Amino acid sequence: MTAPDPASLLHPVAAGADLMPRHVVRSRLLGRRLAIWKADDGFVNVWEDRCIHRGMRLSAGVNDGAELVCQYHGWRYSNRNGNCVYIPAHPGEAPAGGLRVATFACAEKYGLVWSGGSPDAEPPSIPALEGGEVLVLRSLPVNAPAALVLEGLAGYSFRPTAALGTDTPITTSADAGNPHSVTVTATTTGAESSVVFFIQPAEAGRCVIRPVLSAAPAPEERLATLRHHARALEELRAQLEDSSPAEAAVALPLATLEPLRSGGTAGAAGGRHPQLQVRVARKWVCAEGIAAFDLAPVAGELPSFQPGAHLDVHLPNGLVRQYSLTNGPDLTGVYRIGVKLVPEGGGGSRCMHQSVHEGDALDISTPRNNFTLRRDAARTLLIAGGIGITPLLAMAQTLARQGLTWELHYFAQSDDHVAFDEMLAPLAEGVTTYCGLSPQETGAELTRITRHYGPMQHAYLCGPGPMIDTARSIAAEAGWPTEAVHFEYFKNESARDDSSAFDVTLARRDQTLRIGAGMSLLNGLRNAGIDLPSSCEQGACGTCIATVLGGEPDHQDVYLNDSERAAANRMLTCVSRAKSGQLVLDL
Amino acid sequence: MLRLYDYLLSANCYKPRLLLSMLDVPHDLVPVEFYPGREHESAAFRKINPLGHIPVIEDDGFILRDAHAILVYLAGEYDPARTWYPTADPRLLGGVASWLQFAEGTADTASAARLCVNFGYEFDLEACVAGAHRLFRVLDEHLWFREQEGLDWVAPAAAPTVADIALFPDVALSEEGGISREDYPSLRRWTERVQRLPGFIDMPGVLPVAPLPYPPT
Numbered sequence: 001m002t003a004p005d006p007a008s009l010l011h012p013v014a015a016g017a018d019l020m021p022r023h024v025v026r027s028r029l030l031g032r033r034l035a036i037w038k039a040d041d042g043f044v045n046v047w048e049d050r051c052i053h054r055g056m057r058l059s060a061g062v063n064d065g066a067e068l069v070c071q072y073h074g075w076r077y078s079n080r081n082g083n084c085v086y087i088p089a090h091p092g093e094a095p096a097g098g099l100r101v102a103t104f105a106c107a108e109k110y111g112l113v114w115s116g117g118s119p120d121a122e123p124p125s126i127p128a129l130e131g132g133e134v135l136v137l138r139s140l141p142v143n144a145p146a147a148l149v150l151e152g153l154a155g156y157s158f159r160p161t162a163a164l165g166t167d168t169p170i171t172t173s174a175d176a177g178n179p180h181s182v183t184v185t186a187t188t189t190g191a192e193s194s195v196v197f198f199i200q201p202a203e204a205g206r207c208v209i210r211p212v213l214s215a216a217p218a219p220e221e222r223l224a225t226l227r228h229h230a231r232a233l234e235e236l237r238a239q240l241e242d243s244s245p246a247e248a249a250v251a252l253p254l255a256t257l258e259p260l261r262s263g264g265t266a267g268a269a270g271g272r273h274p275q276l277q278v279r280v281a282r283k284w285v286c287a288e289g290i291a292a293f294d295l296a297p298v299a300g301e302l303p304s305f306q307p308g309a310h311l312d313v314h315l316p317n318g319l320v321r322q323y324s325l326t327n328g329p330d331l332t333g334v335y336r337i338g339v340k341l342v343p344e345g346g347g348g349s350r351c352m353h354q355s356v357h358e359g360d361a362l363d364i365s366t367p368r369n370n371f372t373l374r375r376d377a378a379r380t381l382l383i384a385g386g387i388g389i390t391p392l393l394a395m396a397q398t399l400a401r402q403g404l405t406w407e408l409h410y411f412a413q414s415d416d417h418v419a420f421d422e423m424l425a426p427l428a429e430g431v432t433t434y435c436g437l438s439p440q441e442t443g444a445e446l447t448r449i450t451r452h453y454g455p456m457q458h459a460y461l462c463g464p465g466p467m468i469d470t471a472r473s474i475a476a477e478a479g480w481p482t483e484a485v486h487f488e489y490f491k492n493e494s495a496r497d498d499s500s501a502f503d504v505t506l507a508r509r510d511q512t513l514r515i516g517a518g519m520s521l522l523n524g525l526r527n528a529g530i531d532l533p534s535s536c537e538q539g540a541c542g543t544c545i546a547t548v549l550g551g552e553p554d555h556q557d558v559y560l561n562d563s564e565r566a567a568a569n570r571m572l573t574c575v576s577r578a579k580s581g582q583l584v585l586d587l
Numbered sequence: 588m589l590r591l592y593d594y595l596l597s598a599n600c601y602k603p604r605l606l607l608s609m610l611d612v613p614h615d616l617v618p619v620e621f622y623p624g625r626e627h628e629s630a631a632f633r634k635i636n637p638l639g640h641i642p643v644i645e646d647d648g649f650i651l652r653d654a655h656a657i658l659v660y661l662a663g664e665y666d667p668a669r670t671w672y673p674t675a676d677p678r679l680l681g682g683v684a685s686w687l688q689f690a691e692g693t694a695d696t697a698s699a700a701r702l703c704v705n706f707g708y709e710f711d712l713e714a715c716v717a718g719a720h721r722l723f724r725v726l727d728e729h730l731w732f733r734e735q736e737g738l739d740w741v742a743p744a745a746a747p748t749v750a751d752i753a754l755f756p757d758v759a760l761s762e763e764g765g766i767s768r769e770d771y772p773s774l775r776r777w778t779e780r781v782q783r784l785p786g787f788i789d790m791p792g793v794l795p796v797a798p799l800p801y802p803p804t
Contacts, residue, residue, distance in 0.1 A: 018772050020779075
């Protein structure tokens with residue numbers, strides 16, 4: 001019989017009881033260091049114990065219940081998929097999508113946590129442990145190779161719980177049913193008990209014995225049983241370590257475990273291609289004229305996102321629309337979006353409201369974030385108008401979870417128009433809603449809300465165009481610098497002029513293109529084979545941004561703020577053009 | 588005002604510093620340059636402690652040396668609830684004293700290894716590391732069974748005692764001396780419980796832990 005490759009199997013890596021709330025277990029399997037942590041939603045993460053930034057051990061990190069924070073420079077990794085979601089040294093930027101810690105398959109069985117192997121591998125099934133309540137005994141690390149330990153365990157002797165403290169004769173038998181465990185059964189008059197020893201091959205010359213007792217004893221006999229086995233195993237360990245070769249002569253195959261990749265098929269990075277298929281898990285009316293959707297993965301885990309992120313939904317009618325995620329870090333497993341019905345609009349919201357139902361499949365992009373939330377502000381003001389609540393709700397939940405100082409001001413047409421009650425309720429302390437105010441009254445409230453500016457304060461605005469315009473000018477008057485006021489428009493309502501014609505030089509390609517009147521720069525680039533990512537394609541979301549090296553851009557977007565426009569070093573290629581005859585882009 | 592002759596990076600000085608903070612006793616820290624100045628061995632400091640050791644406290648004219656002795660005194664003098672040094676229960680008190688003795692062992696092994704690595708002391712590092720692992724195995728098993736009994740602390744009481752404070756720095760700083768705690772999951776959970784106690788203060792090398800979602804009231 002050839003033994004299966006140890007790297008293809010699942011091995012125990014921790015006891016289920018080790019996964020305390022907000023704790024990170026440190027473990028090792030086949031020479032690979034592991035950090036294991038349970039999030040508040042119950043998901044067990046088995047990750048490589050290494051921050052991808054500077055190699056710090058993540059098992060020394062902070063488990064905040066939804067994110068694991070490295071102690072060295074504060075990189076935050078999200079529950080489930082291990083994506084880096086925040087880098088404190090770059091507080092205003094969304095981390096690149098590929099920044100991700102290696103994750104491993106995980107299963108729970110017989111009170112133990114199992115990992116390693118391929119994603120579809122399963123923990124072993126042991127007949128002695130099936131069909132009853134089991135008791136996980138104290139595990140024991142041993143400085144001896146796994147093969148030697150398995151051999152020694154076959155000679156383990158113990159008394160069934162019912163025969164503890166007696167001297168009735170015991171017979172024991174061992175059954176090495178699979179190459180990574182031994183079952184030892186002890187029999188005496190009227191009592192029989194089995195212990196299954198699973199071996200965690202930690203590294204060459206060192207392993208962890210993880211014993212599980214077949215039948216859980218009565219509560220009053222539990223401690224005595226645990227102590228009996230701990231003593232017996234301790235004795236066995238002393239013998240094993242004495243007889244173990246001083247140098248670890250029996251080397252384990254230290255195979256590299258493949259990280260579990262998931263999250264659907266990765267589409268092309270550029271353009272507006274769908275990247276992921278999801279299913280509408282739930283659709284409900286969450287306010288007057290607003291439908292909410294929970295989008296669940298068809299397979300695997302959804303890619304992570306940061307507060308402020310949006311995704312493209314490719315609608316059944318061919319339109320592509322952008323919706324902000326309302327999820328805070330605690331809502332995992334779905335993307336939650338809110339869609340306001342605009343009867344006189346282009347047909348996107350009508351399609352979502354009328355033609356998309358629970359159970360339907362939808363193509364979406366992975367989440368993108370051009371409206372990033374800093375988590376280092378002394379105070380954060382969130383100001384929402386109408387459906388503009390969606391990204392700010394995600395931000396409020398993130399700030400609340402981290403215990404930062406924030407307030408959310410939510411302007412709605414009426415009580416009936418206040419969306420996502422159930423998500424707002426736990427945030428109530430920081431939320432103020434304003435219903436049915438006139439533009440003058442809204443202006444007065446905005447003046448009151450923004451009247452105290454201080455250093456390291458940031459404001460985030462999302463809502464209808466006129467409201468954002470008003471809020472920006474009021475904040476500017478109150479002394480808020482443009483860098484401190486972040487905004488996201490639903491759409492670009494400014495008049496656009498595409499009558500200019502200009503040349504654009506692509507610095508990295510040594511190529512010059514002619515962009516004629518009526519053609520967008522983005523389409524000109526695409527015609528030349530340069531597939532820039534884009535999303536709203538009307539100058540509101542910021543996805544198609546490019547770096548300007550020369551020439552004077554003619555900004556026609558509503559994404560850049562006044563100082564960014566004046567700096568003239570970045571532009572949105574979907575709507576902006578050139579005032580000078582030539583532009584040089586860093587492409 | 589109570590004065591503590593202290594060195595920030597000393598595991599032994601951290602012990603009284605921790606308890607002073609947890610008992611909320613106002614005090615002044617008098618820094619003694621242990622490294623590289625070896626000020627604790629100077630003639631001036633030997634007038635305070637002829638043995639040339641830190642920590643030492645001076646409380647209203649009363650001078651006391653040795654970390655564990657200081658813990659016992661502070662608990663007796665400043666803990667009206669009498670839980671940190673539980674004199675009312677002889678068996679519990681005996682248990683606490685026994686773990687204080689155990690902590691002399693962790694100081695001589697785990698903390699001695701740290702002195703070799705960080706401060707150039709010429710002890711037998713290999714022996715220190717092996718000795719620390721022997722003690723950590725015992726302590727980890729002890730704490731695992733405490734957890735099985737529903738108890739959080741080293742001594743069998745509902746509240747922490749000076750034994751927890753005496754052991755914490757040697758354990759929490761062990762990796763600086765090359766003693767990994769990977770094999771001691773119960774020890775890792777216990778250090779987090781100590782770190783979540785009200786009034787806990789850290790020192791360089793002790794990393795912060797996450798607050799619990801629903802702190803016990």
